[in-house]
Amino acid sequence: MIKKILRKNTGRDRFSSADQIYFIKRLSFLIKAGIPILESLNIIKSQTRSSRKSVLIDKVIGEISNGQSLSASMAKFPRSFSSLVVNFVKVGEASGFLAENLEYLAKELENKNKMKRKMQSALVYPAVIGVFTLTVVALLSGYIFPKILPIFKSMNLKLPFSTRALIFINDLVADKGQLLLIAVVLLIIVIILLYKKSVWFRRVLQGFTLKLPILGPVLKNYHSANFCRTLGLLLSGGMPLAKALNVASGSSANVLYHQFFREVSESFSNEGGKVSKYLGKHPALFSDISSSLIATSEIAGNLPETLLNLAEMHQEELEDKVRNLSSLIEPALMIFLGLLIGFVAVSMITPIYEVTQNIHR
DSSP states (O other): OOOHHHHHHGGGGGOOHHHHHHHHHHHHHHTOOOOOOOHHHHHHHHHOOOOHHHHHHHHHHHHHTOOOOOOHHHTOTTTSSOOOHHHHHHHHHHHTTTHHHHHHHHHHHHHHHHHHHHHHHHHHHHHHHHHHHHHHHHHHHIIIHHHHHHHHHSOOOOHHHHHHHHHHHHHHHHHHHHHHHHHHHHHHHHHHHHHHOOHHHHHHHHHHHHHHHTTHHHHHHHHHHHHHHHHHHHHTOOOHHHHHHHHHHHTTSSSSHHHHHHHHHHHHHHHHHOHHHHHHHHHTTTTTHHHHHHHHHHHHTTTHHHHHHHHHHHHHHHHHHHHHHHHHHHHHHHHHHHHHHHHHHHHHHHHHHHHHHHOOO
C-alpha cells in the first residue's frame, strides 16, 4: 500500500522555497538538540499536515534507512531540494557541523527569498496598471464607441484622424477579431515555448533586458547579489572554490550568468588563477567594485566574508533601485494611461462636438 502511494506521488515531489527553508530550520533545531537525523525527520513528518510533503519526507527517510546520507537522499529529489541545499548539507556532514550549516543555510535562503520577493513586488504595480488601462480602453472602444459609430458614418462629416484611426481599429477587430486573438495566443505560446526550449532565445531576450536603461541595472544587481551570496555561502561552509563555482553556476536562472559561471568554473579547474580576473572581463555582468573587492579579498584571504558583504551591498542597491523603479514607473504609467484614454475620448467627443455645431447652424 505504501509503495502504491509513493508511486502515485512521484510527479508531485516538490518543495517550494518557503517549504525548503521551513524544513531546514526545523531539521537544524532538532539536530542541534541532539536528536538523530532519522528521528528528527520522523518528528518533522508527524508534524506535517500536507500529505504531499509527508510522502516526500517519508521517501527521504526511506533512503537514509537504506544507508544513504542525508545529502545523497536529498539529491534524489532535485525538484524539492536545490543543488545549493544538497551541497551545503554535504559539506556540513563532512565537517561535522551539520546543524550549524543548516541554520546558516536557512538564514541565507531567507535573504535570497526576500530579495526575490522585492523584485516580484516591483513588477506587480506596473502589471495592475497595465491591465486596468487595457480594460478601460477596451470598454470605451469596444462598448461605448460602437454605440455612436453609426451616427458618425451616417453624416457627411470630415472626421479627425484620431476618430478615423479608432474606426479602422474597431472595424479591424470586428472583422478579424477572432483571427487576431488566435494570432496573439499563438504568438504568446511560441514565445513561451522558445523561452523554455531555446537557450539561444533566452540568451538574446535576457541579454536585451540587461541592456535596458532602467530595468537592466536592477537585474544586474539581482544576479550579482544572488551569485555573491551563493558562492560566499558555499565557501563559508567549507566547499573548495572550484566546486563552489560549479554549484553556484546552477543557482542563476539567467542564461548569460549561468554560462559565464560554468565557463569560470571550468577555466578555474583547469588553469587556476583569481576569480576577480574572470569577473573583470565581463563588465556587462559585474560592476567594477565587485571585481575590485573580490581581488582585494583574494589577496587578504577572506573571500567568503567579502562575497557575503558584497551580496548585502548589492541587495541594498537593489532595494534602492526597486524603490526608484516604482517611483519612475508610477508617473510614467499614469501619463501613458491618461494619453491613451484621452486619445479615445477625444476621438469620440470631437465628432460629437462637430455634429452639435452643424445642428445649431
